[in-house]
Amino acid sequence: MELTPFFFGLYKFVKYGLYPLTWVVLLLVAATILALFPFSPTRLRWVRQLVASSLLLLVTCSSPWIAYPLIGSLESWYHPPQLTPSDHFDAIVVLGGGIDEKGSLRPTAEPNSYSKNRTTCGVNLYQQGYAPTLVLTGGDARVFGTGPQVATEMRRWAVRLGVPESATKIDTEARNTYENATGTKRLIGPASILLVSSASHLPRAVPVFTKQGFRVTPAPCDYVAQNLPRESWDNIDPLDFLPDDTALQYTTEAVTEVAGIIVYWLAGKL
Incomplete structure (x- = not known):
């Protein structure tokens, strides 16, 4: 619930x-x-x-x-999918990562760096023809008051990158990963999806979506670490x-x- x-x-x-x-x-x-x-x-x-x-x-x-x-x-939990031109999914689902709100200095609300990077990855997969629909999910995560909805701003960013608005669906109610999954299920049902999020977030997101009945192929992006943990000591910088x-x-x-x-x-x- x-x-x-x-x-x-x-x-x-x-x-x-x-x-x-x-x-x-x-x-x-x-x-x-x-x-x-x-x-x-x-x-x-x-x-x-x-x-x-x-x-x-x-x-x-x-x-x-x-x-x-x-x-x-x-981040090493799931590797980037090895997709071929024949691979096809019902939808590409992009999980929101937050929003930078409008203020006296920032003229408009916009997706934060996490949401922008994830949306850009989703758009790239959409433009390669892996799915006909791009689902963007993320709501107002404020505890007090109300604020802009992450998915709405992510859709604007996707459209600016060339995705037709008619090819997008948004869930503006989700405030956490579980609600991302249940909200997406209400939009498209338990479909076959490419699930896009930051690589460090997917170890939690993938099983949550799978439990909701989705057939999930993880599509990690927005990496922080350059190398696998076992290789981290290979190029140590004193700094x-x-x-x-x-x-x-x-x-x-x-x-x-x-x-x-x-x-x-x-x-x-x-």
């Missing part, structure tokens, strides 16, 4: 609790609170341990030599041992994806 607004908000709140940066902040807050009280040998030891732990966690999670093999282990904000982002994505797989499995959605 789809999440109610309350449980969707709770889901988003709990998700923030999985972020490595959240744990770093919590450790530092705990150390700060202890430091406000008169010191004793025990309290001083706890402060030192909390500060050291937060520093170790931050350096580890923001190091490229940790982040890239970690997210690469998810990879230094903290990097992009590496922290990729570690966060990997952690939340693994957690999402576990939660979906426990909920019986895989």
